[in-house]
Amino acid sequence: MFSPVLTMMMERHRIPVVDEANIDAFAEAHDLTALFFPGDWLRLAESNDVAVILPELVQAFQGVFKPAVVSRESERELQSRYRFDAFPALVFLRNGEYLGGIKRVLDWEDYLTEIDGILRRGRARRRLSSFPKPARPTTVTTTIISSERKRPGGRNMAASLFGGIGPGSQPSEGDGSDLQYMEMPKGMATSASPVLPEKENVAGLEAALAVLSALAESLGRSSPDCENAVHDLSGLDHANLALIDQALGEGEVLIICGDDLKAQESVLAGIWRVRQTGTDGRLVRDFVEVGAFPSAVLERAFAGCRNTLPAPATYPTGVFNAPPLISELNGRIPLVGPDVGPHAINLSLLPHTEEDLTFLDGLLGHGPVVVLSRGYGNCRVTTTGTRGVWWVRFFNSTDDLILNTIEVTALPGVVRAAPEDIADSRQRLLEILEVYR
Template identity: 75%
Template sequence: MAIASFNGFGPGSQPGEEDGGELQYMEMPNSMATFAAPILPEKEEVVRLDAALAVLEAVAGSLAGHHANAENAVHDLSGLDGANLDLVNQVLGEGEVSIICGADLQAQESVLAGVWRVRRTGADGRLARDVIEVGPFPSNVLARAFAGCRNALALPSAYPAGVFNAPPLLSEICDHIPLVGPGVEPHVINLSLLPHTEEDLVFLDDLLGRGHVAILSRGYGNCRVTTTGTRDVWWVRFYNSTDAVILNTIEVTALPEVVRAAPEDVADSRQRLLEILGAYR
């Protein structure tokens, strides 16, 4: 499951500075399939693929048992041979959300919302772990999202020339970081509706820092989400069909809603998977 890469801001999406410098953002996943019903083999073609069907039945069971406070269920695929793995790949397909976490961890939501394919590679680049995870978002990605990041921002005593609106925004961010927790709504700062200079954006980007996670979500149009180097602070950007930014926000939250599988979607995924498996019973 290769995921290509692109820049978080497309060329020309922000005006260059007078000295020729440009805002540079971490590489993002490039493209992914939008939803399409999987093309599945006929019943007689899977008669010897009991291992794959058993895994998929177990995934259906995890979907049935999932609830808001449940830990993600993990189903290891390392024991499957090529033919069984091919069937799992066909059933899962590729859905709306792609994730890169550091150099060794990738996740792809399947066509079944809340069912994720999570792969980790070793230092040699070879596949080290291949699992299906059932839950709102891959747990390993979330656990590593802010690993090594600062827990708070130290506000500077002076600001560079051209920085006007960044200082109050930074104070607002600092005020909300300690509040993040279960049941707390995300705090969203809509930069698209606020006056700001190019210097404000550069300063915010430099001070917040760069994180480990890059996400592409097509569930609500073309949305690209990245972690910063500051705990629980995310950049969330929406793009139009010409790759121009139409909404630029900073979210202070444990996980932006746009990349989280909703409970009703998880329930719908169980029904769809049961319908698929019903054809093979």
């Protein structure tokens, strides 16, 4: 099953699905093809990022390659054919022959550079001078914000090129056949690696190093079945807190819970800096949680909310499709639990009126939690005033709403840190600590 974001992109841009049975025929029918291997979108939030980026890449290269999405059932078999080791991935073919690929997700400018180099391979068979030449972009200062839970830290947005020569290795073309690109956004909000002090400058900061070591141990024990580990920072002085701030940094996911609680994911996925303030705005709690999502926020997400949606006897003018959705939601709410999969209602694909949306928004109510995820486009997840019901909205780089869903679940998958990213965070934190031993 593809993610709602990918499904929307495929329908909007008419991107076909290929599998083991028809991939060869599809690739041979097109001079250049780009195969998208999305992977498990519930575990790999970068999958949705690439789903949003792919149509814009096709547009930037003036449609010189034909995109297709590889079916989930055929991914592993075709992965072994093209020999890449991480999802999501883009694999480029020329008349069915492998040219190269990109795994995970890149910044926009890096995509342009890497794909340019990939498409130049084998140009003796077809010179790039036959490609269309869109105008080269001017400087764009647009900052792009994340379409989905991407991997800050563990999600460091670093993607690797495999199967060929790196950027800058190709000679310039004497016939003026350098590819040029249409104006596209070039910025992406990504987390950067922390800038840490030298070893000789951490004398007297043993308390901070002890906390970081404890965090690494908690990352190693973290699993979907265990409770989050909580590490209190209230006893640390300013210098030790500063080192922890430097090591953890700020990632791409910010959670606001009411007026007094905020959780910022660090650049290391699964590590959350949680701060609680009093009525006077002063800090009363400062701690770090290790886990897929901060439990301090989840405990409040639906506190005091209703357990069912009332169905009014009459509906406002212009409301047509809200009534059956109320029945659908009431049927799913009692099933919400940690072991029950999410139930999503994709409003972007259902016929509805503005009055339907306004009515549903008012009926569901508003909860205390807002989750903001930044990167390529952005994802905004909010709780409602009804137990287990979340709004999940995706916006592209120009802040247009591209996917509007209601999810009935204990916690939407898009806001969780994936287990593999948590494992990667542990390794990166151990590497940081090794510097100070």
